[in-house]
Amino acid sequence: MKRLLILIGKIIVKLLKLMKRNAGNLPGIILWHLSGHKAVSMFTVDCPIIAVTGTNGKTSVTNCIARLFEKSGKKIIINREGNNLDTGICSLLLRYCDMSGKVDADYLILETDESHVPVVYSQLKLDTLVVLNFFRDQLDRNGEMETLIQKINGFCKTFEGNLILNGDDPNTARLGRANPKNKNVRYFHAEPYAFATDKIFEASEGRFCPFCGETLEYDYYQYSHIGKFICKKCGFGDHKPYITASGIDLEKPEFTADGHKYSPKLNSIYNVYNMTAVAGAAKLYGIDRKITNEVISGYTVKNGRMENFMLGDRKTTLNLAKNPVGANMTLRVMNEMQGEKELLFVLNDNVADGLDVSWIWDINFSIFERVTRVVTSGTRAHDIAVRIKCSGYPQENIVVRPDLDKAVEELAKTEGRKFVIANYTAVQPTRSSLKRYIAKHGGKTE
Amino acid sequence: MKTIKILHMYADMLDLYGDSGNMEIMKYRCTMRGIGCEIDKYSVDSPMPDFSAYDLIYIGGGADLEQQHISADLLKCREGIVNAYKNGTFLFLICGGYQLMGKYYRDADGNDIKGLGLFDYFTVAPNSRRKRCIGNIVVQTEITGKPVKVLGFENHGGQTQNVKTPFGKVLYGNGNCSKSECEGYFEKNVIATYLHGPMLSKNPEISDYMIEYCINRSADAPEKLVPLDDKLEKECRKVMLDRLLKG
Numbered sequence: 122m123k124r125l126l127i128l129i130g131k132i133i134v135k136l137l138k139l140m141k142r143n144a145g146n147l148p149g150i151i152l153w154h155l156s157g158h159k160a161v162s163m164f165t166v167d168c169p170i171i172a173v174t175g176t177n178g179k180t181s182v183t184n185c186i187a188r189l190f191e192k193s194g195k196k197i198i199i200n201r202e203g204n205n206l207d208t209g210i211c212s213l214l215l216r217y218c219d220m221s222g223k224v225d226a227d228y229l230i231l232e233t234d235e236s237h238v239p240v241v242y243s244q245l246k247l248d249t250l251v252v253l254n255f256f257r258d259q260l261d262r263n264g265e266m267e268t269l270i271q272k273i274n275g276f277c278k279t280f281e282g283n284l285i286l287n288g289d290d291p292n293t294a295r296l297g298r299a300n301p302k303n304k305n306v307r308y309f310h311a312e313p314y315a316f317a318t319d320k321i322f323e324a325s326e327g328r329f330c331p332f333c334g335e336t337l338e339y340d341y342y343q344y345s346h347i348g349k350f351i352c353k354k355c356g357f358g359d360h361k362p363y364i365t366a367s368g369i370d371l372e373k374p375e376f377t378a379d380g381h382k383y384s385p386k387l388n389s390i391y392n393v394y395n396m397t398a399v400a401g402a403a404k405l406y407g408i409d410r411k412i413t414n415e416v417i418s419g420y421t422v423k424n425g426r427m428e429n430f431m432l433g434d435r436k437t438t439l440n441l442a443k444n445p446v447g448a449n450m451t452l453r454v455m456n457e458m459q460g461e462k463e464l465l466f467v468l469n470d471n472v473a474d475g476l477d478v479s480w481i482w483d484i485n486f487s488i489f490e491r492v493t494r495v496v497t498s499g500t501r502a503h504d505i506a507v508r509i510k511c512s513g514y515p516q517e518n519i520v521v522r523p524d525l526d527k528a529v530e531e532l533a534k535t536e537g538r539k540f541v542i543a544n545y546t547a548v549q550p551t552r553s554s555l556k557r558y559i560a561k562h563g564g565k566t567e
Numbered sequence: 568m569k570t571i572k573i574l575h576m577y578a579d580m581l582d583l584y585g586d587s588g589n590m591e592i593m594k595y596r597c598t599m600r601g602i603g604c605e606i607d608k609y610s611v612d613s614p615m616p617d618f619s620a621y622d623l624i625y626i627g628g629g630a631d632l633e634q635q636h637i638s639a640d641l642l643k644c645r646e647g648i649v650n651a652y653k654n655g656t657f658l659f660l661i662c663g664g665y666q667l668m669g670k671y672y673r674d675a676d677g678n679d680i681k682g683l684g685l686f687d688y689f690t691v692a693p694n695s696r697r698k699r700c701i702g703n704i705v706v707q708t709e710i711t712g713k714p715v716k717v718l719g720f721e722n723h724g725g726q727t728q729n730v731k732t733p734f735g736k737v738l739y740g741n742g743n744c745s746k747s748e749c750e751g752y753f754e755k756n757v758i759a760t761y762l763h764g765p766m767l768s769k770n771p772e773i774s775d776y777m778i779e780y781c782i783n784r785s786a787d788a789p790e791k792l793v794p795l796d797d798k799l800e801k802e803c804r805k806v807m808l809d810r811l812l813k814g
Contacts, residue, residue: 477720482585503803511595
């Protein structure tokens with residue numbers, strides 16, 4: 122039966138290739154149905170599997186861990202395009218397995234959707250699970266945050282492999298207690314950076330101790346509910362970190378982890394957390410220090426995550442915001458910058474974004490400083506306009522342009538510094554639109 | 568200057584799906600008219616407030632875990648809230664706040680969370696956490712004296728039953744139960760509803776209904792509110808109503 126399924130899968134992949142169609146997900150969906158919803162059960166994987174999950178940063182961390190092994194000369198398989206559901210992982214493995222379903226590699230590095238961790242790794246043996254953070258994101262798809270954490274927690278109860286957890290996020294750190302017999306639980310942690318606060322700044326999850334219900338106390342918050350927390354009643358939060366980022370300086374930017382100074386290219390606190398997770402994985406697998414340094418210091422992204430464009434002579438920074446945390450972070454970066462600026466906010470409500478756009482009300486627009494104009498676009502251009510207006514921002518300075526190209530034209534009309542925030546399905550169309558503007562009117566992409 | 572006083576209960580815990588935005592909108596629409604809007608917050612372990620001193624009490628929605636945390640505290644406030652409600656204080660209740668004012672909320676595991684019992688309805692969550700009423704919703708209400716289409720987003724497992732005076736008729740979406748005809752609960756000084764969004768962001772008429780109620784509740788000669796420039800809100804409503812009702 123397994124061989125038959127593999128054969129069918131391979132034929133579908135071939136057919137799609139002949140038709141010049143992307144085989145990202147469809148073969149997996151078909152096999153999911155044929156296999157009785159066990160889309161990855163027909164594969165034989167003998168090498169270690171490392172999975173990365175969490176709300177924000179999965180793609181970055183997965184790519185970096187893959188590079189650690191690649192640069193060490195290992196043969197790896199990775200779902201680079203972010204097909205991170207069981208069906209996407211099935212499609213990926215179909216491409217790399219032989220006719221018996223055996224997958225040949227030294228390591229599998231798999232970005233895995235939060236809600237699919239138990240599904241995929243009840244069928245494939247997992248060596249290491251890296252859990253980055255849990256924020257409100259696409260709540261209407263997954264139901265409540267707590268349900269999601271319970272699912273992964275249920276998986277962790279019997280998991281005896283390595284767990285690399287964000288020790289500064291109570292939502293992920295709690296997974297370390299799911300299986301008291303598991304001796305392979307490790308936490309990453311970061312000391313406070315310059316903009317850490319002693320009060321919480323944004324709406325967030327995880328106010329209470331999940332074990333005894335007591336209010337969690339924080340030494341400091343880095344962003345959202347990420348920070349050094351402790352439950353004074355039961356001691357939750359007293360875990361010893363396996364790896365710690367210290368001396369964080371985002372101006373340079375640099376930080377030190379495990380006695381080694383890194384100079385990453387991206388200057389955000391969440392990049393520091395992501396790279397500390399990467400350094401943790403490197404330490405666990407005994408990767409050469411020099412290689413770890415190359416990966417962390419060389420990592421940059423061109424996928425709308427703090428990506429720069431020149432619209433003519435107007436410097437423009439695009440950042441993806443899938444949730445309030447990401448958007449608030451961009452607003453902070455805007456405020457930390459002197460001088461006047463304008464913002465384009467592109468908001469879509471496609472299925473992958475989550476149909477509910479109420480998360481925009483958790484963005485703290487009242488902190489706006491020297492923002493002279495706002496343009497809004499996307500399928501929910503009006504919703505974001507109303508939201509910004511009700512924060513007290515003058516209505517006459519808001520321009521609604523649902524059509525993206527028109528919105529970019531509008532943004533570039535005036536001089537000065539520009540910022541663009543786009544949510545999940547909006548980010549690639551926004552990049553394309555910015556590039557179309559540049560092709561037409563001049564400028565450059567970085 | 569006229570001032571309305573609002574008590575926002577459990578803002579730090581019941582704030583799912585942008586519910587705190589409703590307070591931002593109330594304040595905004597008062598400020599634009601030169602009406603004062605004082606919002607006090609109450610949460611677990613705050614000193615017991617004088618509930619009757621407020622024109623409006625607001626409670627938002629939260630996840631099951633948060634709701635369990637506050638239910639015991641809310642019961643301690645029962646007498647104060649009942650008296651305020653009888654004195655004409657407006658109760659504006661979203662999702663969890665709506666459920667907790669009923670007799671009880673039975674969660675997915677069959678545990679009962681006791682409600683305040685202010686109203687006769689009760690809520691039962693389905694056994695499966697996956698069965699939820701999720702999506703855009705349009706409700707037609709007549710509370711302002713003429714039909715108003717109210718737009719929002721619902722996301723609830725709980726099925727609320729035994730509602731005698733609903734907030735409105737469902738034109739699109741689920742309402743109190745899966746695929747039900749009615750949504751929410753209504754009295755002249757109560758709006759209880761599942762609508763997030765936040766609800767007031769797309770329904771300025773509902774905010775104005777409550778503001779007008781609050782400024783006139785102790786006045787001899789009722790005043791009409793000055794209209795605001797709701798151009799953006801109107802366009803926003805049109806886009807969504809066209810999409811949902813004409814589809």
